[in-house]
Amino acid sequence: MSDAGEVSYADIEAAAERIAGVVHRTPVMTSRRLDQHAGAQIFLKCENLQRAGAFKIRGAYNTLAQLTEQQRRAGVVAFSSGNHAQAVALAASALGIPATIVMPYDSPASKLAATKEYGAEVVNYDRYTEDRTAIATALAEERGLTLVPPFDHVGVIAGQGTVAKELIEDVGGLDAVLTPLGGGGLLAGTALSVRALAPDAKLYGVEPEAGDDGAQSFRAGRIVSIPAPKTIADGAQTTSLGTHTFPIIRSLVDDVLTASDAELASAMRLLAGTLKLVVEPTGALGLAAALRLAQEDLAGARIGVVLSGGNVDLDRYAALLTSG
Amino acid sequence: MSDAGEVSYADIEAAAERIAGVVHRTPVMTSRRLDQHAGAQIFLKCENLQRAGAFKIRGAYNTLAQLTEQQRRAGVVAFSSGNHAQAVALAASALGIPATIVMPYDSPASKLAATKEYGAEVVNYDRYTEDRTAIATALAEERGLTLVPPFDHVGVIAGQGTVAKELIEDVGGLDAVLTPLGGGGLLAGTALSVRALAPDAKLYGVEPEAGDDGAQSFRAGRIVSIPAPKTIADGAQTTSLGTHTFPIIRSLVDDVLTASDAELASAMRLLAGTLKLVVEPTGALGLAAALRLAQEDLAGARIGVVLSGGNVDLDRYAALLTSG
Numbered sequence: 001m002s003d004a005g006e007v008s009y010a011d012i013e014a015a016a017e018r019i020a021g022v023v024h025r026t027p028v029m030t031s032r033r034l035d036q037h038a039g040a041q042i043f044l045k046c047e048n049l050q051r052a053g054a055f056k057i058r059g060a061y062n063t064l065a066q067l068t069e070q071q072r073r074a075g076v077v078a079f080s081s082g083n084h085a086q087a088v089a090l091a092a093s094a095l096g097i098p099a100t101i102v103m104p105y106d107s108p109a110s111k112l113a114a115t116k117e118y119g120a121e122v123v124n125y126d127r128y129t130e131d132r133t134a135i136a137t138a139l140a141e142e143r144g145l146t147l148v149p150p151f152d153h154v155g156v157i158a159g160q161g162t163v164a165k166e167l168i169e170d171v172g173g174l175d176a177v178l179t180p181l182g183g184g185g186l187l188a189g190t191a192l193s194v195r196a197l198a199p200d201a202k203l204y205g206v207e208p209e210a211g212d213d214g215a216q217s218f219r220a221g222r223i224v225s226i227p228a229p230k231t232i233a234d235g236a237q238t239t240s241l242g243t244h245t246f247p248i249i250r251s252l253v254d255d256v257l258t259a260s261d262a263e264l265a266s267a268m269r270l271l272a273g274t275l276k277l278v279v280e281p282t283g284a285l286g287l288a289a290a291l292r293l294a295q296e297d298l299a300g301a302r303i304g305v306v307l308s309g310g311n312v313d314l315d316r317y318a319a320l321l322t323s324g
Numbered sequence: 325m326s327d328a329g330e331v332s333y334a335d336i337e338a339a340a341e342r343i344a345g346v347v348h349r350t351p352v353m354t355s356r357r358l359d360q361h362a363g364a365q366i367f368l369k370c371e372n373l374q375r376a377g378a379f380k381i382r383g384a385y386n387t388l389a390q391l392t393e394q395q396r397r398a399g400v401v402a403f404s405s406g407n408h409a410q411a412v413a414l415a416a417s418a419l420g421i422p423a424t425i426v427m428p429y430d431s432p433a434s435k436l437a438a439t440k441e442y443g444a445e446v447v448n449y450d451r452y453t454e455d456r457t458a459i460a461t462a463l464a465e466e467r468g469l470t471l472v473p474p475f476d477h478v479g480v481i482a483g484q485g486t487v488a489k490e491l492i493e494d495v496g497g498l499d500a501v502l503t504p505l506g507g508g509g510l511l512a513g514t515a516l517s518v519r520a521l522a523p524d525a526k527l528y529g530v531e532p533e534a535g536d537d538g539a540q541s542f543r544a545g546r547i548v549s550i551p552a553p554k555t556i557a558d559g560a561q562t563t564s565l566g567t568h569t570f571p572i573i574r575s576l577v578d579d580v581l582t583a584s585d586a587e588l589a590s591a592m593r594l595l596a597g598t599l600k601l602v603v604e605p606t607g608a609l610g611l612a613a614a615l616r617l618a619q620e621d622l623a624g625a626r627i628g629v630v631l632s633g634g635n636v637d638l639d640r641y642a643a644l645l646t647s648g
Binding site for chain 2: 032051
């Protein structure tokens with residue numbers, strides 16, 4: 001593990017080679033109807049169509065593939081509100097590594113089930129009263145497991161950076177790029193790729209309105225922590241950015257924006273109706289903010305948007321589709 | 325216009341060249357979780373991701389692109405329960421041809437809206453009491469319009485045949501291919517491509533249980549008509565096969581199967597939860613039957629399935645997702 005600042009675009013290029021053949025190169029989708037609705041040209045990087053339903057497999061596999069033989073034999077442990085859990089379980093399964101996953105009791109049932117299907121042992125906790133880091137750390141010490149953090153790790157950041165690398169390689173120049181923001185692994189990796197491949201593009205992280213610790217941190221110039229926010233964006237219920245992700249975001253990102261739960265539901269409906277894509281609430285953060293920006297500074301612009309995942313319980317999804 | 329039997333694989337190759345650059349070459353999607361669930365290898369040809377949300381643009385554009393300059397100036401008329409309407413409207417718009425579309429009052433609101441968005445004039449009728457063919461024919465005569473039938477036309481059949489051509493080109497040999505069956509344009513075109521490119525593959529059309537005129541016709545060896553069936557598969561509420569489609573289906577297809585509305589809803593949930601794809605009820609006919617066959621004769625087989633469209637009102641879609 002390296003210190004903050006030690007991850008570079010070269011690490012993303014190395015990650016891209018490491019994950020090739022295991023991780024999908026997901027499609028970039030466009031829609032004339034979406035563009036007409038938005039008043040801009042939107043390029044959707046469809047990580048909802050990624051293996052295990054989210055971008056998280058990129059960082060997880062990139063990290064696990066670099067473990068020593070001894071670390072692989074002992075196994076790995078991860079804590080996650082869902083998508084990182086499935087990603088570590090799947091990456092571990094692909095590499096023949098035993099995996100233990102610490103997940104909140106109230107994770108979407110589909111995420112709990114998928115994590116178990118990939119062969120991982122699941123340990124549950126209460127996200128509002130218990131400290132998942134402490135639980136995972138204790139398990140790591142007791143059993144000699146390697147902890148795979150969900151975002152604050154150079155291997156994870158480098159893996160997540162492959163999303164924007166592929167996006168820009170596939171569509172060329174962009175005026176702006178937007179990604180969801182939880183702990184900042186995706187945004188930090190995206191920032192490194194965007195500054196290397198499309199240096200003039202505006203770059204925005206988008207977090208739920210109820211959990212705007214990233215925006216607060218960005219403006220304060222230091223990591224601000226908040227209580228676990230209540231939002232439909234369960235993948236972005238993080239309480240603070242990380243010591244590895246924050247410095248990268250602070251120096252390379254143009255701004256941190258927020259989207260309300262109502263805006264997320266509206267973007268999800270647009271994606272279902274126009275693109276025929278199921279996207280989870282967190283996955284719609286970038287599009288929700290892009291639609292707003294396209295009404296202001298970015299009218300007519302070429303905007304890259306990362307749809308980060310599609311893992312949402314169908315009952316909950318159906319309720320959100322009819323909530324508008 | 326030619327007689328039945330006059331459409332061949334060469335016409336599909338010509339259609340493929342004609343539609344290139346206008347019609348999307350849609351992706352073929354796979355999922356390890358789907359394959360585990362099914363007990364077979366499923367290759368999903370995603371026409372729900374096609375322009376205007378369904379395969380219908382292929383046949384419509386192929387037909388309209390062959391009109392004379394005089395026919396183009398006068399304009400076209402079409403009747404459709406939805407997807408053909410949008411397809412003709414979009415193809416006409418792309419070619420600068422005026423379009424009039426005859427659609428039932430109870431078409432999904434999203435389909436009515438999209439047809440108007442593409443610039444077509446919409447004429448409504450009652451699908452249970454009025455004869456859409458008569459209405460469209462009268463309009464054609466009054467206004468000198470060219471009628472573009474939804475399925476029973478060699479240009480339409482040849483265009484729809486490009487779906488299976490692309491599928492087999494992209495994934496290679498298949499043990500079986502399944503497509504939805506309404507009036508038979510997609511199935512007849514698919515049959516010509518499958519017999520040319522994967523002659524040993526089993527080929528099945530799948531229609532709603534409540535509207536099994538295709539299965540009846542296939543067994544009787546003549547076209548059997550039924551009253552408009554009540555089913556959630558609004559794209560397959562046809563009352564009979566056509567005089568162009570039936571002979572092709574009769575001679576080249578292995579069998580006509582059915583799927584119940586409950587099986588369609590179940591397949592739609594699987595597609596949303598596992599593939600992150602919004603598919604309309606009609607679009608799920610092939611997968612619903614494939615899941616059954618994979619439990620019987622086709623266990624472990626390589627099965628190509630056409631997801632024919634994704635145009636479904638979101639309120640209705642949400643209700644179907646929670647109906648299981």
